[in-house]
Amino acid sequence: MPEIDDPAFAGDVANGVHPPAFAAIRTGAVRRTRRHRAAAAGISALAVLAVIGGVWLGNGAEPDAGAPAGTPSPTPSRLPTTPSDPELPRREPMRQEPPWLASDRAFVDGFAMVPGEETVASTWFCDRRCEGAAKRVLVVSASGRRSVIAIPRGTLTAAGGGRFIVEPYRPGAPPRVFDIDGEVAMTMESGSSPLAAGEVVAAISGSGLRYIGLFGINGKTATMHELVVPPEILLQAVHADGRHLTFEGSQTFWLSDDGGASGTRNDLDTDGYLTSLVPSARPGTRVVLLGGDGATLFPLQRVARLHADGTNTVEDVHLESPFVLASLVRRDGSLVLATVGGEFGDPLRIWRQRPEGGAFEELIPTGFEAATDLFGTISTSRGPIMVATTVDRGQALISTDGEVWKSVRMR
Amino acid sequence: MGMEWVQQCFEASYRRLVGQLYAVCGDLTEAEEVVSEAFVRAAARPAAFARVDNPEAWLRTVAVNVARTRHRRRAIGLRLHVAHEPQHRHPDLSTERLAVVQALRGLPAAQREALALHYLADLSVQQVAETLGVPAGTVKARLSRGRAALAELLTREEETHA
Structure with missing residues (x-):
């Protein structure tokens, strides 16, 4: 068995490290100083976000359950623009694609699509060894056209109507919406309301607080509004399968099947494990995976099913290859997991557990031969989709059930 | 003077810190990035950094904290969208x-x-x-x-x- 006590380890690794030029450190320091000065200046967009944040910080506001769901205010307002950031170019398609995008230094870390819609989007990054200012881009493709747009680091979601949302990781940065022609100007509707049909959830990250804003976004109409949220919990995660929302707090969940207009609380003892909400194609079926903190991997320990009556069913899991890369709940309520073992070269394996729980059976997927890695699961307005990468960086495999896989272009 | 000191520490400690943070992160690119970020923070406030008693210990602590923050964000991204992890790089x-x-x-x-x-x-x-x-x-x-x-x-x- 390998020995943990290896005092020469770090030194041996260090011997092979090639430091960057110190000028890059100096440049980073200058940018950091500029960002801090801009934040301290009290820019109006942040002031507006603070107002939004007030709704979240227990100021006594109750969910507006009495109002008809999705009714917009008669006086819509424009979304506040972000302060200009000297690091980031305007969100127009780039005239020339960065050279690294066509090289093996390009890595995909986001993919979004809506089944039945032609337009797909993916986000790609290059590590700091690459030349040029734009090291992270959004690629939007449709009908033989392709646009490449420099974007900040964030998560990517399909909004429908050929539009895609980028939620920046930077605290306070609002979600940005793009289509193949560039950034889309969104109209913000006043007031908060439940998530309407066809809308997707997008968030503004906080610093200290996980969220300082949650919105429902309609890609087809280019409109967005604040979401009503449960007042009792300090929000850590939100998941939406259509209008079936799951809000996660500390060892508690709030379940809503009407976009947040109403809901029920479900307390779950997570026993110190990390949690992962499973995207679900079966309305109202909610599964939570509980696992260890595996740094970049998620070793599964337990499966919990949350019921609408406030109860839950928890069972321990022992899979041969326990690190979960993707998961979804099928329309029939069965849980599908894509996992890998802890060794390099371990094969990807697909498992299914029946709706009532119990043993996992291994599935033999078809059309999966070219898969090199499980990208993850993306939630779409037509249900969750597992995504696998292939050797062809522009090609992916998708499946709605873990068994049947088909090829799609990522860019 | 302050920036010269940061650069001296960079030349003396960068590689060693990357080796240590690789052990923590399990990914060489991640280790390089969090160590670089620690030096960026030192270079952003060179006068304050010059007053630190043990510069390498300070940089290591900052790098570990940056790694924790980045890991938390990735874990949250997993919970929200089950986002893909970047490919890992190893020496x-x-x-x-x-x-x-x-x-x-x-x-x-x-x-x-x-x-x-x-x-x-x-x-x-x-x-x-x-x-x-x-x-x-x-x-x-x-x-x-x-x-x-x-x-x-x-x-x-x-x-x-x-």
């Missing part, structure tokens, strides 16, 4: 050493950090405690539990492939 290591790195990823962060900094980065218990901002007794407890958990993970992997 040229033996199979046994890579197995240890892989197995460390299966541990809770607290145990992983303590084990990596003490056994792979060759820091004393006191140095690990200062880096992580916890008492030495807490470090010892994490090392003890972490060793047991790591041994179980490594044994399980060996049995799986036997």
Whole structure:
């Protein structure tokens, strides 16, 4: 068995490290100083976000359950623009694609699509060894056209109507919406309301607080509004399968099947494990995976099913290859997991557990031969989709059930 | 003068810190980026950095904190969208050493950090405690539990492939 006590380890690794030029450190320091000065200046967009944040910080506001769901205010307002950031170019398609995008230094870390819609989007990054200012881009493709747009680091979601949302990781940065022609100007509707049909959830990250804003976004109409949220919990995660929302707090969940207009609380003892909400194609079926903190991997320990009556069913899991890369709940309520073992070269394996729980059976997927890695699961307005990468960086495999896989272009 | 001192520390400590943070992160690119970020923060306030008693310890603590923040954001991204993790990059290591790195990823962060900094980065218990901002007794407890958990993970992997 390998020995943990290896005092020469770090030194041996260090011997092979090639430091960057110190000028890059100096440049980073200058940018950091500029960002801090801009934040301290009290820019109006942040002031507006603070107002939004007030709704979240227990100021006594109750969910507006009495109002008809999705009714917009008669006086819509424009979304506040972000302060200009000297690091980031305007969100127009780039005239020339960065050279690294066509090289093996390009890595995909986001993919979004809506089944039945032609337009797909993916986000790609290059590590700091690459030349040029734009090291992270959004690629939007449709009908033989392709646009490449420099974007900040964030998560990517399909909004429908050929539009895609980028939620920046930077605290306070609002979600940005793009289509193949560039950034889309969104109209913000006043007031908060439940998530309407066809809308997707997008968030503004906080610093200290996980969220300082949650919105429902309609890609087809280019409109967005604040979401009503449960007042009792300090929000850590939100998941939406259509209008079936799951809000996660500390060892508690709030379940809503009407976009947040109403809901029920479900307390779950997570026993110190990390949690992962499973995207679900079966309305109202909610599964939570509980696992260890595996740094970049998620070793599964337990499966919990949350019921609408406030109860839950928890069972321990022992899979041969326990690190979960993707998961979804099928329309029939069965849980599908894509996992890998802890060794390099371990094969990807697909498992299914029946709706009532119990043993996992291994599935033999078809059309999966070219898969090199499980990208993850993306939630779409037509249900969750597992995504696998292939050797062809522009090609992916998708499946709605873990068994049947088909090829799609990522860019 | 302040920036010259930062550069001197950079030339003296960058590689060593990357080696130590690789043990913690299990990914060489991640280690390079968090160590670079630590130096960026030092260079953003060179006068304050010049007053630090132990610059390398300060940089290591900052780098570990940056790594924790980035990991938390990735974990949250997983919960929200089950986002894909970037491909990991490793130095040229033996199979046994890579197995240890892989197995460390299966541990809770607290145990992983303590084990990596003490056994792979060759820091004393006191140095690990200062880096992580916890008492030495807490470090010892994490090392003890972490060793047991790591041994179980490594044994399980060996049995799986036997």
